């Protein structure tokens with residue numbers, strides 16, 4: 279199958295790019311294996327016009343909107359290989375689809391590393407979170423735990439004081455530096471150093487953190503600072519340059535990577551990790567890709 283653009287990833291960034299490219303009447307194949315980063319969450323926050331809508335509903339509506347566009351094809355499949363070939367890119371998908379794309383947009387997102395805590399999956403996205411900008415607002419007046427090993431939990435706890443007054447730092451059996459302990463004290467933040475045995479609550483709502491010491495901490499939610507990694511190896515395989523955080527480096531105007539013809543949008547660049555930004559970057563990359571085609575066609579400078 280030959281296409282103008284292969285969009286890899288169908289989260290907000292990839293779908294937004296496909297929408298604009300479709301409206302430019304470019305032939306687009308969007309492949310997505312539907313592991314969007316926020317799929318554990320029940321509500322998207324901080325997205326103008328869509329605040330509180332579930333990620334599932336948001337993506338379903340977006341896919342339906344795209345279905346009416348005759349030049350955009352969406353496949354539920356993982357792209358396993360992309361290689362430069364004759365001025366374009368040869369690609370292969372897990373479902374056997376293959377072909378040549380003139381341009382490639384990687385909107386493949388990130389994968390979060392969850393804290394290794396018993397029971398965490400039941401609470402993740404509902405009362406256990408990583409992003410204060412996404413979910414901090416909802417906890418005003420409640421007690422929150424800040425989870426992180428070493429000084430990471432303390433750094434997070436101090437920042438959390440902007441959103442809530444009652445914060446307790448949990449270092450899960452790891453050492454915290456004297457400097458970090460002083461900062462916690464200055465901000466009136468308690469420190470629990472014990473190893474965590476389990477998380478407890480009902481219907482996704484965290485109620486307490488149980489420690490191996492036998493004691494517990496009652497709290498309404500927990501934010502963690504662990505880390506995240508690229509969800510796809512494709513940018514690395516293609517040789518796209520990355521920054522120290524592992525984000526793919528892009529041209530700030532076009533979202534093009536160090537590999538000509540390969541663009542990225544959304545969390546892949548590890549810029550601001552929000553749906554609104556992913557949508558914007560997708561649109562920005564799509565416009566830049568269309569402009570590159572227009573130049574090739576002699577229709578713009």
Ligand SMILES: Cc1cc2nc3c(=O)[nH]c(=O)nc-3n(C[C@H](O)[C@H](O)[C@H](O)COP(=O)(O)OP(=O)(O)OC[C@H]3O[C@@H](n4cnc5c(N)ncnc54)[C@H](O)[C@@H]3O)c2cc1C
Nearest residue numbers: 287289290291311313315316323357387544545551552553
């Ligand atoms: C629990 C949680 C809650 C969040 N809450 C909010 C919130 O309230 N508000 C907010 O603004 N942001 C929130 N975020 C952040 C938000 O989810 C991301 O910023 C956003 O999803 C980024 O969009 P994206 O399109 O770049 O990546 P994603 O949404 O992660 O989509 C990437 C897609 O690419 C697919 N993919 C990857 N590799 C391949 C491949 N090789 N072939 C085919 N498909 C592939 C993945 O399966 C996935 O479907 C939250 C994140 C998490 C983890």
